[in-house]
Amino acid sequence: MTNPSNFHFAGCDTVELAKQFGTPLYVVSEDIINVKCQQIRELFLNKYPNTKVAYASKAFLTLAMCKIIDREGLGLDVVSGGELYTAINADFPMEKVMFHGNNKSYEELVLAVDNNVGRIIVDNFFELDMLASIAKDRDKIVSILFRVAPGIGGKTHEYISTGQTDSKFGICLEGNMVQMAVKQAVASPNIDLKGFHFHVGSQLFDIHGYLSSIQVVLRIMRELKSTLGFVAEELNIGGGFGINYTDGDEETKPLSFFVDPIMANIKTGCEIVGIDMPTIIIEPGRWVVGEAGITLYTVGAIKEIPEVRTYASIDGGFPDNPRPALYKSKYHGILANKADKVADKTVTIAGKCCETGDILIWDLQVPQIESGDTLAVLKTGAYNYSMASNYNRLPRPAVVLLSGGKPQVIVERECYQDLIAREIIPSSLR
């Protein structure tokens, strides 16, 4: 029985979801993802010719998510053999896959080449050599982009800024490295160099990092055209579009906030440097899925430390959402079974891990909190399930997809048996 005074998400009573599927529980709204994808089509793909989108699957990936992304007409950005394997098993069209990563293994590259992945985004010379030899062995021609580090970081947490020169990602602009890489690729009969990729950072609201990086890369493209006669057909400008998590953040921007100035900048930039407009690719992850997810928890122990603070502990925390501990990320939460009550008390939401830093939300305003309450933490769709661990041997939560108000389990809850399923006691210890 749904109760209208409970917190509802995407047409479902979240207290009922918690009862039906248990907690902690990741809840993802297909309807919200669909709206985001529709906006991507309207405001980017259909508005600008010669454009492509690869959803950054590191934000949230399951077999069902691959199916949604394919149905919505987007491509997929993967960064590991595991993400690629998921896409293969969901029958995702391989020509729409972009394979990233700063240290792809031989086996991962073989998986990509054997499955005819659309683009391999080559990060470094070691990878270029390995890929050329894998392609040669198979008598194949592999289409690649080079990832470059434009020397411009994003205004974001330092752990998720990637475009600066001092970065493990991409080929830096110093010492003619890009020119050397292009020469080598062009000379390789098994490599078809299509263009370049850069990624400034993640959770960005500032457009200037993109625009400055574009100018840098367009200048390189012009130089390569005049010195080597190499014409880049594609430019992938990465992802990173930020979303609002709490009142302290900027509002989530419409896609046009990012893509309109980016496209205008590329167009005039190309005219100025005298090159043809390449195909433009974007790779949003968080912007597609971040606001489509919430996590439900059950409140357990409540500890009031007089004159200090009240801790309310939940049945999950760091293992299902490491972002507060890693990046000091902030989240908003609602007591789902008391959504109609005034939030006039302050509590700190603590995770259940044996780790002082396992605090999900500091100083959250809630109504009178009691053990057994259901807490909904909002906007957990990106980088929560995908970053989850089994720390303290906590089984990972289930994921429920809400489609038109109907819940369906898309990932089953792990159980204790899963935790030991791959363990072996050596005979010497038996």
Ligand SMILES: Cc1ncc(COP(=O)(O)O)c(C=O)c1O
């Ligand atoms: C290469 C690349 N593309 C796309 C993304 C997607 O980022 P976001 O989820 O911030 O849009 C990332 C991560 O920041 C990335 O490293």
Ligand SMILES: N[C@@H](CCCC[NH3+])C(=O)O
């Ligand atoms: N894991 C990061 C985003 C990483 C983006 C990948 N380059 C986060 O949770 O914000």
